[in-house]
Amino acid sequence: MLIKKQYDVVVIGSGPGGLAAAIDAKKSGADDILVIERDVELGGILLQCIHNGFGLQTFKEDLPGPEYAQRYINEARTLGITFLMDTMVMDVTSQRRLYLSSRDFGYLEVDAHAIVLAMGCRERTRAQVRLPGYRPNGVFTAGTAQRWVNVEGYMPGNKFVILGSGDIGMIMARRLTFEGAHVERVLEIQSYLSGLSRNYVQCLEDWGIPLQLNHTIKKIMGKNRVEAIEAVAVDEKWNFIPGTEEVIPCDTLLLSVGLIPENELSKKAGVALDPVTGGPFVDEHFQTSVPGIFAAGNVVHVYDLVDYVSMAGSEAGRSAAEFALAEKARAARYIPLVPGKNVRYIVPHKLDKKALEKGDISLQMRVTRPIEEDVWLEVRGDENSIVRRSERYVRPGEMVTIVLKPKMAAEVEKTGKLTVDIYPKSEA
Amino acid sequence: MEERNYICTACPMGCKLIVRMEGDEVVKILGNRCRKGETFGRQEAIAPQRMLASTVRVPNGFHPLLPVYTKGSIPKRKILEVLEKIRDVEVMAPIKAEDVIIANVIGTGVDVIASRDMPAKN
């Protein structure tokens, strides 16, 4: 595989958002599409969400996460999209240059006509931070445990308490039970469930796992490994209610306290972020505040249904393709002005061919050395001379101007670059 | 007459269902916002069904585990038994998504199938 220097659309992240964006960008006419994924395989967080409940809208089927991802992966592969895995995007500029750190290709620089940000989200950890007590091992986010249990095949504990009634936490409660662990309790500080009620039924109620609303953790016990947690009831202002403390022996505490969009890269690109969602401000095409940079999926705001992530990805991909094609066409209209014989530089550096139809364009330049005799100033296309005029002398201290006229437009249209030479007539 | 309360899990809406029973028979279902809810409520009252997802070992797999799921729902009371069956199974990579891993698992008429492609370890 060869990594090009320039792509039409670069998609960062291969979760459902990124895959849908890449597929629809391709279908909308963008040719060169690169999807960059820091994991060793495609699919994003869905690969560890082995439970069903995905795709009811898109496929009218009740699919597990990996299967939902698989369908998009297969489609993207047949469309001939380029994938770069085990590669982390380190930096993105507002000029749409990306810096990549790739296990197989080293440190790379890639330019894109359009970019789709699809980095997904990360799990919150904050709640744990203000918990008094030791910092033993055995406090994990539910997603970390999910990766261990479902992908790597390890159990990070035997007796669990789960803080937070988010979907990932409830789903893990059932998953852990199926793998022979005990889930002692799910504690939720709010007075209502924060995940879906269907998950409450299937994951907790079905398996007799107690949920306590208006409860939180007062203290983590154990120095090296969690030995117990002290649960406590809270009032409506989340103050602990004295006398309601209960010590629950366990070896692991899972945190399922929410997700936040992952936007470190967006910030580097100068993308403006909404302090409420934590994701970029976007328009209806999912374009961010930086032209040509689009964003889709959980990177924008946290979705609860993956089908909507795919829909957003598709729209972002289409818009990115449109932007990229326009950008490419615009770029193709430009031809460079190349300093030739005795010319040090020319301003402007490049020329919009269409601009010549509207009127004169003067090229300003300086020579590299004085020539104290009659000289030709000549503008050449790829094949033939376009204009030539004479001067009695040229000197580096005096700027030289050549004017291109609308009548030359047809000649200019045909060429890939314009070269300017200045030379003594005696040498002609 | 008996009234039972369920939460419909047929879609994320999670309607609160009231199922009126006359002995073993469902006479009325209230609270559902669509037809699927009615089917769900009836089933939940008589013979609750669930989809099941888990993993099986793939000793030569790119990952040590292959995620699998039941291609349809199975009786809730059979879940533990199916899990046990799944625990005993070992498969060899490569595997394609939707490959059948256990056909007609414990006679439920439902297949356990692969949730993804699983290449072999390189």
Next chain:
Amino acid sequence: MEASVQEKYDYIVIGGGVVGAMIARWLSRYEGRLLLIEKEADIGMGCSSANTAIVHAGYDPLPGSLKALMNVRANPMWDQLAGELNFPFERRGDYVVAIGEEELPLVEKLLQQGIQNGVPGMMMIDAGEMRSRERDINPDVSGALWATTGGICDPFQVTVAAAENAVINGATVLLNTKFEDFIWEGNRVIGVKTNRGDFYARWVINSAGIYSDAVMHKAGVRPEFIIKPRKGEYFIFDRAEVQIHNVLFPVPSSRGKGILVTGTLHENTIVGPNGNVIDDKEDTSMTKEGMDELLDGAKKLIPSLNLRHSIANFVGLRPMGNGPCYTPGINYNNDYVIEVPSSVQGFVNLGGIESPGLTSAPAIAEMVVDLMKDAGEEFVAKKDWDPIRPGRPRYAHMTHQERKLLCDMDPRYARVICRCENVTEGEIVAEIHAPVPAHTYDAIKRRTWLGTGRCQAGFDMTRVVAILARELGVSPFEITKRGQGSEYLYRTTKDVEVANVN
């Protein structure tokens, strides 16, 4: 490491904190076999990795105390030390900020004390100046002492770098090795008994930090000396949300230097420490009361600080001793003990090395060598002693060009494992096989700063455990967070007969 383990040494240092590491580094200049033993799974797990990280100017300790002497002597040594050992260090200067007119005289008194201690480069600045230097400062600021020689460092890096330099020069570091008792020949110490066997030496040096009282009592020295832990709790803030660059002290009280707000070399802001005397030398738990105390304290200097932006906390225990003042006649009972006791031969005794112990460590090491010389030890300088401990690449701080070169050399540097702090597999592997190896998650974390960002290891943890297992050639079940008893994993999935249904 194990290959070089022997029974007989010339010098044994007990305790791998910054003081023990620095002593080992100083001793490694001389001929002789040198062993450093540390009871934990890594060096620097005591207060040397849980402190405020300040290289103090020296205006704070009482004139005439050994603390003052060591602090002022050590402060100018740090530039060369950082250069030779390649650890991060910056002389940012520090401020003692007076809030309200009534605090101003106290700050002026500190200035005088500093002059008496021989501290150079101090001056008073007025309220306006202080506000312009720190825009979030409490508007009631009335002036501040500015000490230009104050600095900040990464104290754990300092400890590792010093110990590694000793290893580079032939020393042996044994982790998970706990001093239990001395081996005697008459009144001469000739070795130590440990959980991993006996080791003999001509000199044993006690730098066991908070347990140095227990160690010296085993030698029959200073039975009246006791160490009381004083707990210091801290909050760390998200660098994306809170940016305090300066080192800001409040006016000190009888309970210590007070709760400060300071930038770190990792560009995070930290708040702390408080200082409550406790009994349990292992109690590094964070308390609810402590959290409230910190917030109140911090708000005195920076009223806008919001706890919501804290991402972590930590606790350090100050090894406060009851040693009499170094200068006789001064009524002060928390001074350092650094001595070759006359009652025991072959024993160097340290105790009560609390703040400014990090700052003082190089001067303490120098003093230990001098005391040994005074006691008749004839040191022979090594001809090939290498003062340099090479630094290792830190991907996060490199330019695009540097990264490209590094990745071309070793593709493991191109694989980013910690997404928040941009730590690569190459860096992790390098630490696992370094002169003082990192064999636990926390050991890697302290060396590379991985897992300390916003996601607090949520992403990297599973990957780091796998890399550790692979590099050490052990099963992932043996990988721990910080030594035995802090394992990550219990068993594989699928190996339980039936699901446990409640």
